[in-house]
Amino acid sequence: MIRLHCLHAHPSNQSYIEDVFGDTDLALYHTVDSSFIERATQDPTFDHHKQQAYAINKLMQEDKADLTLLTCTQYIAALGEQQHLFKQPIVPIDEPVFELICEKKESLQLVFSNPATVEGTMKRLESYAKDRGKQIDAEVIVMEDVFHLCLNGDMQAYEEQIKKQLRRCIKKSGDICVMQLSMVRASQQMEEETGVPIIHPLSPLKQFVYQTISALKE
Known part of the structure; x- marks a missing residue:
């Protein structure tokens, strides 16, 4: 096994x-x-x-x-x-998402709730895309002052903040991808609520x- x-x-x-x-x-x-x-x-x-x-x-x-x-x-x-x-x-966990992102032809909104992960993740994504000869058309959206809710275990308040941000993203053009595992449940709820597909690390x-x-x- x-x-x-x-x-x-x-x-x-x-x-x-x-x-x-x-x-x-x-x-x-x-x-x-x-x-x-x-x-x-x-x-x-x-x-x-x-x-x-x-x-x-x-x-x-x-x-x-x-x-x-x-x-x-x-x-x-x-x-x-x-x-x-x-x-x-x-x-x-983010490498399978990188693969999906690299295959996308449309513009993307990459949403982060933890600012500390952005630089390292984007550097790895750019390297991953370059190695495969891919160009990425993406807007990086960083949520400020929300990740502490997750760390403190206040997941209901945290997920409400994620959903609020995703509602803003849905009004804009471009596919949406949440970049952290802690954002998955909120993104799944938004998919059910709006019918708009949202890429997430579990996909x-x-x-x-x-x-x-x-x-x-x-």
């Missing part, structure tokens, strides 16, 4: 992954590492170099997994291009993980 180890920086992410893979033949194991986000948001000395060293050290401990799924975009940005250091494949995840597993077996 394939062991999929999921590394989360916030406990709310665990249920999203259970929803996607709960009916599959994968053995799911979850680790919640909340100390990373706490340090990243509260300790000014915890710079990118220290964050990367922390992420590498933590992932080196996940040696019993067949593959590891990272659900925190800030953790992913800290790791950068160091996936080659690990014997098991590392699947960043392509199952297929991407199974493609990675197939590559492992070859």
